[in-house]
Amino acid sequence: MTTSTPERVTSTPERVQSGVGVLDKASLLLGVLESGPASLSRLVADTGLKRPTVHRLVLALERLALIARDTQGRFILGPRLGLMAAEACRDHMVATAEPVLRELCDATGASARLYRRRGDMRICVAEVAVPGSSPARDRVPVGVALPLNAGPVSQVLLAWERPEALHERLRGARFTVTTLAGVRRQGWAQSTGGREHGIAAVAAPVRGAGGRVVAALSISGPVARMSAVPGRLYGSAVIDAALRLSNTAVG
Template sequence: MTTSTPEQALSGVGVLDKASLLLGVLEGGPASLSRLVSDTGLKRPTVHRLVLALERLRLLARDAQGRFILGPRLGLMAMEACRDHLVLSAEPVLGELRDITGASARLYRRRGNMRVCVAEVAAPGDPGPRDRVPVGAALPMNAGPVSQVLLAWERPDELYECLRGAQFNAATLSGVRRQGWAQSIGGREHGIAAVAAPVRGPGGRVMAALSISGPVTEMSSTPGRLYGSAVIDAALRLSGGGLHR
């Protein structure tokens, strides 16, 4: 792994350059304070002061293990930056998919090593805290069917890098390409099932992932078999009728 150093920063504004180094490390996923120090080359007191300030600004947050992650405010900024025709046209498609399946329906875009929820139509009633992914939330790309769909059709050289530390492998992604959807049982949260399919843009390139999720008790232990076709059909509508394979 290449270690970033303060000398690589180019803006000339010291505090911004240092904050940028920290955010750059976290683009690759959660990191402890010690790792942020080692990867940036910054002094520990400086890193500690900056991460606390960035956390107060909601530019950083912490995961369940206390590691630093990109914060919800960055997800909201990313959502605004990529707000386009796809996002604006997603709500009715998500609503119909929710009505068909009874599950929460969401649209995700990839941003570096993160997947950002850019549109959501929640399931009726209270989905419970484990199945809440608000618009603007940024999650790592190392687990779950959404990540698998966003990565399955990537170039082999980029895919090799993305699979480092992932909870799935190349064989898993081969299966996703073959069937056109991905599924998980408890992949992101215990007791939650999910199914995702690719949304394609011009030239057939995967530009987003459409997913549904809900309790395993309602979606069963084989959600892909039950709902894969419905999710693919909805993704095709957002793709403008493009092929999903």
């Protein structure tokens, strides 16, 4: 009677194993890809797993979007991992956002808010409003969902969208691809009356791991106070505050 030789699963002192074989093998594969793209042969060589096992696992992980392929057909970490990481960063970021928003509100005299994107909507997840003086039309309570078709927050959340997906997103929007190119170039977006008449706003991107835009930080207030070119006056302050939140997200 012949017996098969167990597959060797290499490990390092830093790698914690679960004791569940298939999970440990998948973790090994993902660990190799943390350092960059890899061919099937390299995955076999670096993990010590048998080629049929590696092939079976990478196909399964690819179906789950945990692994993807680059333009050369090499395996890379998949988009689902980035989304999960960004989600974890967002939760931590929202928990620590209030002091940043409050300082921005105090420095600019404008209400400060943090927005997340959910599909075709943007949701206000944190707010510090100017007490007493903000007009009703400038109120955006936490939890309110708004469409991604107008305003600087929408522009920021879409400006770094993949080109192949952007065309569909811009249908019905009150801004163009040229507008978004300007947002990418200057690092902030502005509007006067973009969502509500008489209200000016400025927004900047908050980034998570890998530089991915995970949220938008904005300030808003009456045009009479913020001027017709609020980005020139407050763009740097909003970018600085967004950078602080970005450091929180990836820290």
